[in-house]
Amino acid sequence: MAKTYTPIATQTLTSNVSTITFSSISSAYTDLVLVASPVTTTSGNNYYLQFNSDTGSNYSDTSIRGSGAASSGRHSSASVGYVAFDSSTGLNNTVLTASIQNYSNTTTYKTILSRYSQASAQVNATITLWRSTAAINAITIGSDGGTLALGGTFTLYGILKA
Amino acid sequence: MAITSLKSGISTRSGMAGNTLIYPGSYDSIASASPAGSTSLTFSSIPSTYSHLQIRYMGVSSYPLISSNLGAGTKSHSLYGYGSGSAAYAWDPLAGGMYVAIDGNSGNVSTGIIDILDYANTSKNKTFRALHGRETNTADSSIHFASGFWNSTSAISSITITNNVSGSVAFGTGTSFALYGVN
Numbered sequence: 001m002a003k004t005y006t007p008i009a010t011q012t013l014t015s016n017v018s019t020i021t022f023s024s025i026s027s028a029y030t031d032l033v034l035v036a037s038p039v040t041t042t043s044g045n046n047y048y049l050q051f052n053s054d055t056g057s058n059y060s061d062t063s064i065r066g067s068g069a070a071s072s073g074r075h076s077s078a079s080v081g082y083v084a085f086d087s088s089t090g091l092n093n094t095v096l097t098a099s100i101q102n103y104s105n106t107t108t109y110k111t112i113l114s115r116y117s118q119a120s121a122q123v124n125a126t127i128t129l130w131r132s133t134a135a136i137n138a139i140t141i142g143s144d145g146g147t148l149a150l151g152g153t154f155t156l157y158g159i160l161k162a
Numbered sequence: 163m164a165i166t167s168l169k170s171g172i173s174t175r176s177g178m179a180g181n182t183l184i185y186p187g188s189y190d191s192i193a194s195a196s197p198a199g200s201t202s203l204t205f206s207s208i209p210s211t212y213s214h215l216q217i218r219y220m221g222v223s224s225y226p227l228i229s230s231n232l233g234a235g236t237k238s239h240s241l242y243g244y245g246s247g248s249a250a251y252a253w254d255p256l257a258g259g260m261y262v263a264i265d266g267n268s269g270n271v272s273t274g275i276i277d278i279l280d281y282a283n284t285s286k287n288k289t290f291r292a293l294h295g296r297e298t299n300t301a302d303s304s305i306h307f308a309s310g311f312w313n314s315t316s317a318i319s320s321i322t323i324t325n326n327v328s329g330s331v332a333f334g335t336g337t338s339f340a341l342y343g344v345n
Binding site for chain 1 (some may be wrong): 188190192193211218219220221241242243244248249250268271272273274280296298299303336338340341342
C-alpha cells in the first residue's frame with residue numbers, strides 16, 4: 001500500500017498579517033487538506049480561502065452551525081470562499097480543517113469541505129464552491145476582519161489515491 | 163547515525179534514547195475506483211491491518227447509501243442544512259439502507275469523506291460517519307453530517323456504495339472514490 005498524506009508546507013505566524021498564501025502547489029496529489037488553528041484579534045470574523053489569486057465574485061458557500069443550544073444554517077455568495085464563521089477573539093483552541101478534493105482537475109468547479117471548531121463558542125461545517133475549472137496552484141487564507149493573528153498555524157497536506 | 167529516511171517518511175532525529183521517534187506515514191492508499199455509468203461500487207478484500215478506514219469521493223450525484231459485508235445497516239441519523247435558509251435539519255432515514263447524504267440533484271458535483279472507525283475490531287459494533295456537501299451557488303446547495311452503525315461485531319472486509327436507494331441511477335461522469343487505511 002502506498003503511503004500518503006504528505007505534509008507540503010507549514011506556516012506559523014510570528015506576527016499579525018492580513019493573509020497568508022501557499023503558492024506553487026504541486027499537482028501531484030489527488031486531494032489537499034488544510035489543517036489550521038487560526039487566531040483572530042476581533043470577534044465575529046469569518047475565515048476564507050481564495051484560489052490562484054482570484055478575487056472575483058466566483059465563490060459561494062453553505063454551512064450549518066451549532067452554538068450553545070441553537071443550530072442554524074447560512075448561504076452566501078462572495079469574492080472569497082468562506083470556510084469558517086463567527087470566530088471569537090483570543091487563543092480559543094480553534095481547529096479548522098478544509099479538504100479540497102480533486103483540486104488539480106480541469107473539468108469541474110472546485111469544492112471544499114470544511115469543519116471549524118471553537119470550543120468556547122461554536123462548531124460549524126461548510127461546503128464551499130470556487131466556480132473555476134482551473135487547477136488550484138495557490139491558496140490564500142484570510143479573515144474578513146483583516147487580520148490573521150500571531151500564533152496561528154497553517155499546514156497543507158497532499159493525499160494521493162491508488 | 164541519524165536515520166534520515168524511513169520508506170516514504172522522513173526522520174529529522176536519530177533513534178537514540180531521549181529523541182522522539184518519528185514513524186513512517188500511517189495513512190495508506192488502498193484502492194480507488196471511477197464508477198461513472200455504474201449504479202454502485204464495491205471495495206472488497208479490504209485488509210484488516212489498519213485501525214480505521216477513510217473513503218474520499220467526489221461526483222456522487224444522488225442519494226448515496228453505504229453497506230458492507232455486515233449488511234445494509236441497523237440505524238443511521240443525519241443533520242443537514244441546505245438552500246438559502248437559516249435552519250439546520252435532522253433526519254432519521256434508514257429507508258432501504260444507511261444514507262451517506264441526502265443529495266437529490268443529479269447535475270452537480272458533490273464531495274464527501276466517510277470514516278469507518280475500528281472496522282476490524284471484533285469486540286464491538288461498527289460505525290461510520292460522513293461529511294458530505296454540494297455547493298452550486300443556488301438554493302440547491304447542501305451540507306450534511308451522517309452517521310450509522312451495523313449491529314455486528316464482525317470485521318468489515320468489503321464496502322459498497324450505491325448511488326440511490328432504488329439502485330437504478332448511475333454515478334455521473336467524473337465520479338471517483340478512493341479508500342485509505344489509517345493507523
